[in-house]
Amino acid sequence: MLKYLYLAARGTGQAFILLWDSILSLRELRKIKRPLIEQLEFFGTRSLFLVALASSFVGMVSSVQTAYQIKDYAPLDLLGMGVAKVVMMELGPVITALIVAGRVGAGMAAELGTMRITEQIDALETLGIDSIRHLILPRLLAGIIMMPLLVVLADFVSIMSSAIVSALYLDIPFSTFFSGIRMYFYPIDLFGGLLKSVAFGFLIAFVSSSFGYYAKEGAKGVGIATTQAVMYSSLFVLMADYILGVILYG
Amino acid sequence: MIEVINLKKRFGEKEVLKGVNLTIEDGEDIAILGKSGEGKSVFLKHIIGLLKPDEGSVLVDGIDITKLSKRELYQIRRSFSYVFQGAALFDSLTVFENIALPLRERAFSEREIKDRVKEALSLVDLDGIEELYPAALSGGMKKRVGLARAIVSKPRYLLYDEPTTGLDVITAWRINKLIKKINKMEGTTGILVTHDIRGALYTSDKIALLSDGVIAEIIESSRYKEAKTEKLREFLEASGFLD
Numbered sequence: 001m002l003k004y005l006y007l008a009a010r011g012t013g014q015a016f017i018l019l020w021d022s023i024l025s026l027r028e029l030r031k032i033k034r035p036l037i038e039q040l041e042f043f044g045t046r047s048l049f050l051v052a053l054a055s056s057f058v059g060m061v062s063s064v065q066t067a068y069q070i071k072d073y074a075p076l077d078l079l080g081m082g083v084a085k086v087v088m089m090e091l092g093p094v095i096t097a098l099i100v101a102g103r104v105g106a107g108m109a110a111e112l113g114t115m116r117i118t119e120q121i122d123a124l125e126t127l128g129i130d131s132i133r134h135l136i137l138p139r140l141l142a143g144i145i146m147m148p149l150l151v152v153l154a155d156f157v158s159i160m161s162s163a164i165v166s167a168l169y170l171d172i173p174f175s176t177f178f179s180g181i182r183m184y185f186y187p188i189d190l191f192g193g194l195l196k197s198v199a200f201g202f203l204i205a206f207v208s209s210s211f212g213y214y215a216k217e218g219a220k221g222v223g224i225a226t227t228q229a230v231m232y233s234s235l236f237v238l239m240a241d242y243i244l245g246v247i248l249y250g
Numbered sequence: 251m252i253e254v255i256n257l258k259k260r261f262g263e264k265e266v267l268k269g270v271n272l273t274i275e276d277g278e279d280i281a282i283l284g285k286s287g288e289g290k291s292v293f294l295k296h297i298i299g300l301l302k303p304d305e306g307s308v309l310v311d312g313i314d315i316t317k318l319s320k321r322e323l324y325q326i327r328r329s330f331s332y333v334f335q336g337a338a339l340f341d342s343l344t345v346f347e348n349i350a351l352p353l354r355e356r357a358f359s360e361r362e363i364k365d366r367v368k369e370a371l372s373l374v375d376l377d378g379i380e381e382l383y384p385a386a387l388s389g390g391m392k393k394r395v396g397l398a399r400a401i402v403s404k405p406r407y408l409l410y411d412e413p414t415t416g417l418d419v420i421t422a423w424r425i426n427k428l429i430k431k432i433n434k435m436e437g438t439t440g441i442l443v444t445h446d447i448r449g450a451l452y453t454s455d456k457i458a459l460l461s462d463g464v465i466a467e468i469i470e471s472s473r474y475k476e477a478k479t480e481k482l483r484e485f486l487e488a489s490g491f492l493d
Contacts, residue, residue: 021320031355038342114341115340118336118338118341119334119335119336119338120338120339120340120341122295122300122332122334122338123332123334123338123339123340125300125327126298126300126327126330126331126332126409127327127331127351127352127355127399127403128324128325128327128328128352128355128356129324129351129352129355130320130324
């Protein structure tokens with residue numbers, strides 16, 4: 001038990017040192033142009049298809065389930081409003097974050113872990129290059145920048161797929177669906193979700209980078225780091241979702 | 251000049267370095283010999299500040315690098331290059347980008363980077379492979395690219411961590427010849443960690459034996475037959491250099 005507490009405390013300490021050093025290395029932002037572009041592409045561009053595909057199903061199932069729940073109590077004209085709110089405030093950011101935690105988080109931890117065990121991180125340091133500035137900072141920035149953009153895409157695809165399913169199977173015309181959204185739209189619904197996505201993007205990049213950067217004990221260590229990166233990224237996303245939910249909408 | 255004073259390092263229960271003392275003059279080339287697991291690589295990593303000692307100092311030109319901040323250490327490291335046992339090339343970068351990386355960090359012009367990379371690759375007899383990725387290279391080629399990356403910034407101190415381990419005899423000998431050529435470049439101080447005694451005697455002015463966590467003996471390479479300690483004599487005998 002004591003051993004696990006010690007390991008948890010050490011891991012937390014290491015992660016915060018990593019974060020602090022990343023913040024300090026913001027002074028040399030101009031030196032990370034190239035790795036930042038690579039990470040923006042890895043985090044964002046290569047996640048587009050998966051996020052869009054998953055979001056389309058989220059939108060479709062939201063229509064069906066919302067209709068099922070409200071049909072006895074409220075007119076189906078309000079379906080668009082209900083789906084849009086739940087997508088913008090909750091499902092868009094959270095589902096996107098969980099997908100990205102699986103795809104990007106695992107990739108980051110595996111890449112950094114492999115660099116650690118093959119001494120590539122040491123090689124950077126011996127060349128006089130700050131490995132945290134070169135490897136961690138671009139990942140953190142990519143997470144913070146790309147996650148809200150992915151969530152905008154996810155929101156759009158979810159709402160559109162929901163509108164299509166509503167029109168085809170629930171006989172709700174597009175005009176009715178979208179007028180419901182317009183009538184009850186509050187900017188906080190959208191911007192609250194986007195604010196959450198910034199936090200999620202940061203958390204995924206930070207947690208995954210941290211596990212990868214401090215990986216050890218060969219291939220087995222990289223495997224452990226990758227698993228833990230996905231597991232803890234997802235967990236922290238859900239915890240942050242609750243905390244931000246209370247602050248924003250509570 | 252590098253001075254290592256009473257360097258101690260422990261990993262858990264195991265005390266790897268028990269008080270290493272060593273002085274390396276400018277322009278000198280020294281090989282640190284020792285059995286596997288004696289802490290040779292650990293010692294080398296202390297010299298460039300990759301590891302912090304539990305006790306002791308490493309003075310580089312009179313500055314104790316064990317007490318420097320991270321930023322100050324990066325400045326000192328600009329005088330160093332380190333050749334890794336497994337080459338430690340960056341998988342995601344081409345050979346050109348691998349070698350150019352330290353120069354980009356120091357804001358060299360693109361023209362100068364191109365010229366220097368070409369020159370470094372030529373020195374290790376690997377012209378024309380700039381666009382290949384490390385995955386496409388053999389073990390020997392990777393080590394030579396690692397050497398090219400180490401010399402491209404024209405460092406004062408070159409540290410080699412088992413550069414011939416895992417190579418066939420011919421390739422290992424080629425690497426040794428390259429190391430000798432690089433060590434003879436003006437103003438370069440070389441520290442080679444190895445258990446390849448033939449390579450050590452060929453490339454270095456002096457050999458030192460690291461044994462039981464301390465430097466057991468230092469001797470000029472040309473006078474290896476006069477080795478005094480039993481441990482170094484045993485090492486030389488085992489390699490066929492003493493009867």
